[in-house]
Amino acid sequence: MGQVKPPLVVSYSTAGDATARRIANHLDAQLWLKSEGNLQDGKALVQSAFSAGRSIIGVCAAGILMRFIAPLLDDKQTEPAVLAVSPDGSQTVPLLGGHHGANHLASELSRLLGGNAAITTASDNELGVSLDEPPTGYVVANPEAAKPAMAELLAGEKINLIGEAPWLEQSGLVAFEAAVNVVVDHLCQNSDVLHIVPQKLVVGIGCERHCPADHVIELVENTLAANNISPLAIAVIASIDLKSDEAALNAVANHFRVPLRTFTAEELKQEASRVPNPSTVVLSEVGTPSVAEASAINAGKLLVEKQKTGKATCAIGVSATPIDVESFGTPAGALYLVGLGPGTNKLRTPVADMALRRTTDWVGYGLYLDLAADAKTDQTEHRFALGEEELRVRHALELAGKGKQVALICSGDANIFAMGALIYELLAATGERAISDAANRVAIETCPGISAFQAAAAKSGALIGHDFCCISLSDLLTPREDILKRLDAAAAGDFVTAFYNPRSMRRTDLIEIAKQKFLEHRPDSTPVVIASNLGRPAENVRVVTLADFNPEEIDMLTIVMFGSSQSKSFTRGSGETVAFTPRGYAKKAAKLDQAS
Structure with missing residues (x-):
């Protein structure tokens, strides 16, 4: 939910x-x-x-x-x-x-x-209600029983209601000892009567770190079975916020198809007077005398006291009405690292698009947020200027630490010269650079995008058909000496090479040096792909030779790709010049011909 x-x-x-x-x-x-x-x-x-x-x-x-x-x-x-x-x-x-x-x-x-x-639908037209569509917070345990029950109602019978169902009581279809039996409760029912389960229960769980998921699931299932409680009655799994990243708790929530919600130690400690089984050991370890019972009792009252094994505890709380999950506790935050691709939504991967639409908050450089505008509904935007990379990553992590579902939006692929590495750098940081404990516990999901070198190659043929590498020519984060070493290695290694951040107003010579170094290892006719404004209205992709390549035409909105010594280019009948790098299939075919 x-x-x-x-x-x-x-x-x-x-x-x-x-x-x-x-x-x-x-x-x-x-x-x-x-x-x-x-x-x-x-x-x-x-x-x-x-x-x-x-x-x-x-x-x-x-x-x-x-x-x-x-x-x-x-x-x-x-x-x-x-x-x-x-x-x-x-x-x-x-x-x-x-x-x-x-x-x-x-x-x-x-x-x-x-x-x-x-x-x-006959039931809606004639009766105004449908037994297989209860309101939010209720679930039909045996949908197969709804159809014959509705048939009886359409034939003029009434409902014998056992339990509370306000929407049925208001319909005028309820009568004492009527023919159609409908049971509304949280217990398991073995009869053929239509059983509607209110989702009023909270399962509170405490466990040791790295507790096996199967162990906790078995504990919860055994507790439900021992008390004849339907698993469908569970509205939420709850625990202390220190456990929001615990794999076992997330596995339990997924197993029962309900969300995980957490409380701070201080919030749980406020329930200390109401829990029947406080623990001084738990108090000394996490700052509250109870986790499982205190989490569960937030529902309203305790239904099942703490059950325990050597590794985990669980308790069940019950509310008078179905649980409003959205306002119960704090959701486990998540950070989606989203790569938009070159810019157009046609080149956006489905997983990235889905992350954009299901998140509550977007964080990123303003231009990137604008490029994702077609996917925006009610997300809150957090815009940062170019150059504020660490600020935006910290902000995204801290937002997720507060229970938000956050998309950190990057162009291209978020793990290629973008924010991916910085996220994990901050997660691993200590001392003054460390992020908060809550931010460190958030789930991270990377949603890959199409990087500029992939889009440029696709637009111009198949230049990356064989071994290739990518080098950023920006010396803001990488020492110039290291860039020069990598240029020498890529040129001597005969790699197809994509250059990111090829030329800025301040830094003009590295792309010129790259051309000189590669000409020492490549023929003048080596194809070069120049791709500007990929995925945007001003997109321009062309193929030239290495000898004719003019570095002065390049800016920061352009990606440049030098072919290897084996790369070739030719002009098609349409007038389009394309570039490709053979992988060796011609040699393979020749060997097969000789063998035959």
Whole structure:
């Protein structure tokens, strides 16, 4: 249960733009208009939103949306709401997720637009409720029992409700000792009655560092079984913040498909008077006399006291109502190291795009944030100037340490001449340069991007078809003497070589020196790829020879690639000059011919 993302509203014709804007304003949703983009961008956006579980409202023909998302259809129990709205707003059709919010949303939009909600689900049309779509905080334990129960209700029967279900009680369908039995509680039920489980339980866990995940999972499962508690009733796993990076606790949360939330030692210590089994040993070690029970009792009251093994403890707390997970404790923070690629979203990797959309905060150089604007919904931006690399990385780590889901945005690939190494440098730092303990515990996920040398090679042929290397010519962080050594090694080693940061206003001679050194080991005809503003409107990619290469034409928005002695170039019939580096297949073919 992560952060709830706003819906996506798309319009594929100017005739529907006004309706789309009205819907987006009403729902506070993200809006995309074909009049401001192109169809492929709109398709990618819809597919990304669907994969992220966001509701989608298309002001367009139903077939357009269905064709876009058809390859992604998998499990109707988890798919988000998808609706098609006619451009004039007269018809709203739930296409998918009728019992996951689409029917309710269709009714809401029909009222907004003064149109008709074409709801085809009988239970919603005739009864106003559906037993297989309980509100947030409730889960149907046996969905297969919902369909026959709904059939009985449609035939005129009433519900014999055992437990509390406010939305059913308000429907007028509940009657004492009626024919349709519905049980609402957190216990395991062995009967065939429809069982709806309220997610009111918090499992508090304490464990020693590096405790095996299987050990903790077994402890929790045994505790649930001993108390006849349904695992579906768990809303959250909770512990002390010192354990937010504990692999076992994250494994438990993943096992039960619920989030992990943490509390500080001081927050847990405030519950000391309410826990039945405080420990002086735990108090001396972590600053609170209880972890498992104090974490669990934050739900409201303790349901199951501390159960323990030699390596872990667990307790279960219960709330009077389903747990509001978003306001319970602090989420485990995560830092996504996102590489945007050259700049255009067409060259952005899906994993990077997904990270941009699911995070709460974006951190980066202002230009990079602007390049990612098409993926922005409600994220908070933290903009930094060029040259403030360590400041932005520290800020990103500390934000994640506070429970935020943070994207640290870089161009190209974040691990190639970018922020990746600096993140781990700071994680390993000690003394005055060290980051906070909370920041050191955040999860790190690298989302690779397409680096400039890859994009440049792709745009100009296949220059990196054989061994290659990359060298930055910036001497701001690398001593000039080291750069010169690397130039000598790359030239003598006959590598195809990509030069990053080739020439600045202050530093003009290193690219000139590179040309001189490589001419000592390469023929004059060696192809050179010059690629400027990759992925941007001013993109310019061309192939020249090493002899004709003019370093004075190069700036910091350009990447330069020198071929090896084996690299070749030629002009195609279209007039395009391309460069490539043979890998040796011609020699292999010749040997095979000789052998035959």
